Amino acid sequence: MTGHHRTPVSLLGLGSMGSALAEAFIDAGHPTTVWNRTSSKATPLVAKGAVHAHTIDEAVAASPLVIACLTTYDSTIEALEPAAATLKGRALVTLNSGSPAGARQMAAWALGQGARYLDGAIKNVPSAVGAEDTLLYYSGDNSVFDEFASTLRVLGGDTVYLGADPDLAALYEMAVGGTLLPALVGFFQGAAALQARGLTAASMVRFSVKWFEMINSVLPLFADEIDRGDYSKPASSVNLFLAGAAHDEELGKEANLDTQWHKPFHDLLKRAAEAGHGDHSISALTEILKNPGQTRRAAGWGSAAGY
DSSP, X not given: OOGGGSOOEEEEOOSHHHHHXXXXXHHTTOOEEEEOSSGGGGHHHHHHTOEEOSSHHHHHHTOSEEEEOOSSXXXXXXXXXXXXXXXXXXXXXXXXXXXXXXXXXXXXXXXXXXXXXXXXXXXXXXXXXTOTTOEEEEEEOHHHHHHHHHHHGGGOSEEEEEESOTTHXXXXXXXXXXXXXXXXXXXXXXXXXXXXXXXXXXXXXXXXXXXXXXXXXXXXXXXXXXXXXXXXXXXXBHXXXXXXXXXXXXXXXHHTOOOGGGXXXXXXXXXXXXXXXXXXXXXXXXXXXXXHHHHHHHTTOOOTTTO
């Protein structure tokens, strides 16, 4: 199938992710128009066959499907303002970071311009764009997803439609993404501890991968406990984790590490134990996270507002 039979796409925002998205569309034969505030970022893509739009209005006008990969919802709205009238009747897909509230605001703005709106999230790095197992999920106008599903799957084979609420993709993005920073900081602490003994960070990678695989294997069990609200048959209890908290401080002293980042997690464990979850599954921390004001007051720390 030649490029003339593929859906034309306009890609707004040519950071590392936006450039990867544009390149995937070009490689798949889609007529691709690109725009970026810093126009020099378009040069490598033009060499591959993209058309460089010098204004955002020109970019929006070029295609029925407009994909914005800018930093935030606010920056997306700001960038699109000059092309607001041209958006009418076009499908607008956003692939940026932000909260569910930001997604709702973005959807309201897009619909106010007469656009058909679909919010999305990419759960991988730029180098993985286009791979069969790369996950992207979308929410919002179902007709947009149905019409352009095959085009969107160019970006990743694991493409999922979550539902009509435009903030669902942002909600899942934040719900899933919340595990990233704690996991990475834990790995970085381990690397620092090994280097303090003259060992390399590379020497722990194989073991860390196995550890993450174990964590992956127990997520369905934890999800089932949380959904049922039954934490009474723990594989690992809150008290077990609480007992291990002292080891973090010992390691910090021995290896001269900053372990202050553990304190909020230890705080959660203590609050869970004081709320009666000591012998319950570690997944019972979910209940503490759902009721922060209540558990702080129960622990005798005053009102949530004063904490």
